[in-house]
Amino acid sequence: MLTGVDQEGVAEDSYFDYCPWDFAHRASSVQRAAQAVHQETLIAAGASLGPRCYVSPAAAVFAEVLRLGADSYIARYAYVTGEVRAGRDCSVNPYATVRGRVTLGDGARIGAHASLLGFNHGFAPDQPVHRQPLTSKGVVVGDDVWIGSNVVVLDGVTIGNHCVVGAGAVVTKDLAPWTIAAGNPARPLRDRRRHGASGVVTPEAELGDAVAEFAERARAQAHDVLARCWSDDTGRYGDRPGVSATVRAHCDAVEIADLLLGAPPGQLAAAEHAERLRALQDPVSGLVPELARGGGPGTLAAPARDGWIEDGTAEYHVLSVGYALELLDSRFAHPVHVVDEMTAGQLVARLDALPWRTQAWSAGAWVDCWATGAYRNREMSGGSSGGPGALEALFGWLGTRVDPWTGMWGEAPSPAAGRLQLVNGYYRLTRGSFAQFGLPVPYAERVVDTVLAHARDPRWFAAGRQNACNVLDVAHPLWLAGRQTRHREDEARAWAKEQLMPALGRWHDGAGFGFGPAGEGGSGPGREPGLQGTEMWLAIIWLLADLVGVADRLGYRPRGVHRPEPVRSPMFTTPHPGRS
Known part of the structure; x- marks a missing residue:
């Protein structure tokens, strides 16, 4: 008893x-x-x-x-x-x-x-x-x-x-x-x-240990990664040794240093980095052209009838330079005027004319640029950006044009072409709009279905075929939609696990990451390690690790172009739903 x-x-x-x-x-x-x-x-x-x-x-x-x-x-x-x-x-x-x-x-x-x-x-x-x-x-x-x-x-x-x-x-x-x-x-x-219940080391623990070891290794080599791409002769960064200096390379250097060192790149003081980037902005358009041959500010083409200037590189600099300046506790010297001066009618007309069927990535990239420019302008003025109702018109257009069957904008042009343009365009579009402004994406379950179907395409995801753009453009939509729904959560986690360990293994000691293959379907600077590949893969690894549940072991969290948190906006105050 x-x-x-x-x-x-x-x-x-x-x-x-x-x-x-x-x-x-x-x-x-x-x-x-x-x-x-x-x-x-x-x-x-x-x-x-x-x-x-x-x-x-x-x-x-x-x-x-x-x-x-x-x-x-x-x-x-x-x-x-x-x-x-x-x-x-x-x-x-x-x-x-x-x-x-x-x-x-x-x-x-x-x-x-x-x-x-x-x-x-x-x-x-x-x-x-x-x-x-x-x-x-x-x-x-x-x-x-x-x-x-x-x-x-x-x-x-x-x-x-x-x-x-x-x-x-x-x-x-x-x-x-x-x-x-x-x-x-x-x-x-x-x-x-x-250790699991059996006392055996769990796969999640092994992944956690692997990402922690990687992060420690990357931090120890960060100074060397940045220094190899800096030219004392030009006082600029190139993506890799021996290539021309670019605006993006400077911004990538700032993001890498923030991720791994928590400080600006050691080649210049923070104020000097910021001033060099601010000085590149065209005061008339507000865009940032590519560097001229001598390393100074470049020039832009004449504007179209609606005032927009067709220059994909300058459009991306709205993202990269704006976020690099933010990391340096600075901001653009001028508003992004081509965004600020566009009326709601002009915006809708341009959205209608974008190549959604044939070049969904380009169309999504344009939305990313315009929405990011609107955010930067509102940040500077504390008020509106674009003509009356322009930003509302953007989200209204997106909300009524999204395909409820795929959750995306545009369509895959043919089975042979696959979903590459569709999914990659979705990433760029939602990064600058829904994710940046903290709004839930429409049809999150259908997004997961579409992205997971694309992620099985061996042309882009077979061993040795991945590049940073294609992996990022799957990881981010899965992460973003996963904040709203647990639909096929185990499959998304399994895919992230499959990608994570090979991604860690792509690191080159003292040089960082290469962007990836530049063969069929490839883009970007190729396999040689450089600043663009390093900046992108560091963000990708965080997204993959967070999908798996081991991101806390990395000891860093993106705060620039690929940061997970939305911006604070005086207009859009709806909190992003989902997990912390």
């Missing part, structure tokens, strides 16, 4: 004080009534208790604020004071101390004799300790955390989701999610995801 249980199998009151997890399914009606009376007393004093909670009458609960989610409990001789807020399925086991400002996520388990101390005493030498003022930064414990017996967690500490803290540890510093920690002071021992 179990101690605390009578001959009829009914548990004694004291049994639940020490084993409160059994109360919900073993307590008698009399015991339930007594617990209800006790909880009513706590509620009358201001506590909030969810369903199926248990608070031992023998616990010392003197909290100013007490919030317990459903199925949580406080056991006998626990000492609870201050402001304590707990989620669902939380436990405060016998003799545990929870004091001060303490917040527990769902599924937080506090072992016996553990102490969570969300306050501190001053100890200045001018007066006795007992007269010192109290301070309280608070303790925050995430979801699914196990804090072992006799652990001490000091004020100001945050313990991330899914952590395990070994018995007797003293936690003085924050612990990242998934950390297994122990010792005095507590130190991280390993990542909890490394």
Whole structure:
């Protein structure tokens, strides 16, 4: 017979004080009534208790604020004071101390004799300790955390989701999610995801280790990657050694340095980088032409009847230069006038005339440029961009022209040509419009279907055939649509896993990434490592890693052209739905 249980199998009151997890399914009606009376007393004093909670009458609960989610409990001789807020399925086991400002996520388990101390005493030498003022930064414990017996967690500490803290540890510093920690002071021992229930290292853990090792390697070599593409003679960056300097190469260098070093490229001070880029903008059109032969500002063609200037390179510079300046805490010297001066009618007419059937990528790229120019102009003025209603006209046109069967704009011209133009154009279009302004994409499930069908095309995705553009243009739509729907989520994750390890292996020591094949269907600078390939593959690896669930191991997050967060806009304030 179990101690605390009578001959009829009914548990004694004291049994639940020490084993409160059994109360919900073993307590008698009399015991339930007594617990209800006790909880009513706590509620009358201001506590909030969810369903199926248990608070031992023998616990010392003197909290100013007490919030317990459903199925949580406080056991006998626990000492609870201050402001304590707990989620669902939380436990405060016998003799545990929870004091001060303490917040527990769902599924937080506090072992016996553990102490969570969300306050501190001053100890200045001018007066006795007992007269010192109290301070309280608070303790925050995430979801699914196990804090072992006799652990001490000091004020100001945050313990991330899914952590395990070994018995007797003293936690003085924050612990990242998934950390297994122990010792005095507590130190991280390993990542909890490394081993599954069988004790075998999981594939996700291996991927996490691989991306962490890659990121460390890339950071250590970032200075060399940038230096090899810098010319002291011209004071400019080329994509690779021996090629002409370009505007994009300078912007790529700024993005790479921000990702890997958290600072501007070391060849110039931040203000010098910004001034060189700002000086390249044409003050009349607001576009940024390619560098002239001598390295100075280039020239642009004459404008079309609606004022637009046909120059694909200058259009992309609206993106690359604008974001590089933002990373340098600067901005364009002039508005993007070709965007600002376009009326809603002119915009709709140009959208109608874009080559959606034959060149969906070019059409999507134009939308990307115009929408990004509108964002930059609004950023500068704090008001509208384009003629009255122009930006609204853009989203109205997109909303009424999207194909509900594919979720995309345009169509695949033929089975032989495949979906390359369609999907790649979708990436460029949505990057500058829906993603940049934080609006949900239409028909997200159909987008996933279309993109996954395209991702099976061996012409672009067989081993050795991938280039940065084609992989990015699948990864980003899957990531973007995945913030709205879990449709075929496992297939999207599986595809990302297939791409991630080969992507990491493309790194060239001291030189970075090559863009990729320039053969059939290829574009860009080819296989030789350079700044464009490096900037793009670093962003791709983040997207793939986030689809898999290991992006936190990289230690970086894109903040430029490929940043995941939308911009802040005074007009479009709808938050982007989805996961964090």
